[in-house]
Amino acid sequence: MKRIIYILIALVFVSSYSQKGNGFELDYSSSKSGSLIQDKNFYLLTAIQNEKAVTELMENNVVFKTIFKNQQQEIGSKLKSCKDSLSCLVNGYQFKENELVSIEEELRILMKDKKELQNFVKNNLRPSGKYENFKNSTDTELLVKAWQLCAQGMNRIMKVYGLGERAQYATIDSVSYDVQSQFYKGSVFMWSDFLHNKKPKINALFFQESLDFSLSLLYMNHRDEVARYEPLEEKENKKAIALIKKINFNAFEYASILILGNGPENYQDRLSAIGKLNLQLGVLEYEAKKAPLIIVSGGHAHPFRAAYCEAIEMKKELMNIYNIPEENILIDPFARHTTTNLRNATRLMIEYKMPLDKKSIVVTNVSHSDYVGNPNFNARCMEELGYLPAIILKRLNSTALEFLPNVNSLHQNPIDPLDP
Numbered sequence: 001m002k003r004i005i006y007i008l009i010a011l012v013f014v015s016s017y018s019q020k021g022n023g024f025e026l027d028y029s030s031s032k033s034g035s036l037i038q039d040k041n042f043y044l045l046t047a048i049q050n051e052k053a054v055t056e057l058m059e060n061n062v063v064f065k066t067i068f069k070n071q072q073q074e075i076g077s078k079l080k081s082c083k084d085s086l087s088c089l090v091n092g093y094q095f096k097e098n099e100l101v102s103i104e105e106e107l108r109i110l111m112k113d114k115k116e117l118q119n120f121v122k123n124n125l126r127p128s129g130k131y132e133n134f135k136n137s138t139d140t141e142l143l144v145k146a147w148q149l150c151a152q153g154m155n156r157i158m159k160v161y162g163l164g165e166r167a168q169y170a171t172i173d174s175v176s177y178d179v180q181s182q183f184y185k186g187s188v189f190m191w192s193d194f195l196h197n198k199k200p201k202i203n204a205l206f207f208q209e210s211l212d213f214s215l216s217l218l219y220m221n222h223r224d225e226v227a228r229y230e231p232l233e234e235k236e237n238k239k240a241i242a243l244i245k246k247i248n249f250n251a252f253e254y255a256s257i258l259i260l261g262n263g264p265e266n267y268q269d270r271l272s273a274i275g276k277l278n279l280q281l282g283v284l285e286y287e288a289k290k291a292p293l294i295i296v297s298g299g300h301a302h303p304f305r306a307a308y309c310e311a312i313e314m315k316k317e318l319m320n321i322y323n324i325p326e327e328n329i330l331i332d333p334f335a336r337h338t339t340t341n342l343r344n345a346t347r348l349m350i351e352y353k354m355p356l357d358k359k360s361i362v363v364t365n366v367s368h369s370d371y372v373g374n375p376n377f378n379a380r381c382m383e384e385l386g387y388l389p390a391i392i393l394k395r396l397n398s399t400a401l402e403f404l405p406n407v408n409s410l411h412q413n414p415i416d417p418l419d420p
Contacts, residue, residue: 023126024127028128030128031046036226037227041412041420042154042211044146049202051120058205059204067206068205071210079197086188089189089192093209095210107140107147117143134146152415153415154210154414157217158210158213162188164180169336176221176223195209199212222305223417228333232333253290255293255359256295258342258361258363258403259281259296260338261296261311261335261341262274262368263302263306265303272302283324293329295332297335297341297344297345299332299418312333332348336418337384339384342389342405346409347409350410356407361402364399365399369399387406387409389405389409
């Protein structure tokens with residue numbers, strides 16, 4: 001009964017994908033800033049910066065102007081008075097509870113009669129798909145929820161990479177330095193001074209100082225993983241995309257074979273022993289002609305600040321050891337967790353216009369496959385992502401499961417800024 005419910009949910013996901021006006025539109029051209037890391041984590045803020053009418057509305061709003069002015073004064077004061085206390089300095093950039101309440105209330109008020117903001121939500125945020133998990137909300141609530149997510153994301157970055165608080169996946173996602181060291185404290189203070197006193201101001205938006213500081217903390221910590229290898233469609237995935245346009249997917253039982261990565265726990269090996277096993281298991285399914293494409297998924301996850309990317313190394317192995325043509329291999333070089341393996345693979349399927357109503361296979365070792373097929377995995381997805389990135393269907397064998405992609409996978413998650 002539970003599996004039937006999941007299948008029905010999946011069909012709803014697929015049908016809603018094509019409905020214009022509510023959520024994601026495939027051919028919509030999303031807003032862009034000069035930073036991929038910003039765009040992938042904080043699309044709302046990028047979109048506001050790109051919409052002149054919305055920018056002017058917010059810069060001239062009394063509530064937002066007051067928040068911006070107060071923060072400017074607080075940061076300037078803290079740069080002089082905090083000495084070497086990171087918690088004192090970082091606090092000046094973080095959004096306080098009363099500020100968040102004021103911002104949310106003002107957004108709701110503005111959405112009542114400001115056409116430029118109403119059109120912004122309808123004609124940008126919704127079709128972008130960046131907040132797809134909110135698509136069933138009203139326009140006002142979608143905007144408020146998107147802002148809440150961005151604010152939480154910025155505050156989280158400041159806690160983890162500014163103050164050294166424990167990351168959700170601490171062994172791989174933590175701050176790169178000893179936050180108690182004079183070197184790091186001095187670095188953060190000097191960066192703050194640069195941003196506040198020397199860097200030219202591009203606008204007077206109430207979130208700009210916090211956004212710049214958050215992105216700078218990621219940059220200081222060499223945490224640019226989410227921007228590496230882009231644009232995939234012009235680089236690593238170019239040949240496969242060209243092939244996809246010619247594939248008769250009806251000739252295959254499945255759309256793709258997703259092979260999950262498994263990173264090494266040392267800095268010498270490019271792939272772990274289990275990672276190599278996962279590849280062999282996936283090749284078996286591919287050689288049985290079950291699908292025309294292999295998707296390899298895994299980023300610079302293990303070990304901490306890994307030099308090698310799992311997906312890049314998996315692709316090399318498939319081509320050099322198993323003679324799989326490059327045009328039959330797609331890579332996701334960003335996933336850091338099992339939840340995002342499935343989510344990111346789904347994003348590729350959507351972007352490259354693969355059939356979303358056709359099942360795919362996810363392949364990994366026995367232990368990992370047991371986990372993916374366990375209801376606890378769905379619970380983890382709901383806890384960390386807020387939705388199921390894919391609907392797990394029938395088990396084919398001990399190492400392979402069927403799944404259907406979920407369009408909600410387009411939804412951004414800046415709470416996990418290295419793999420949002």
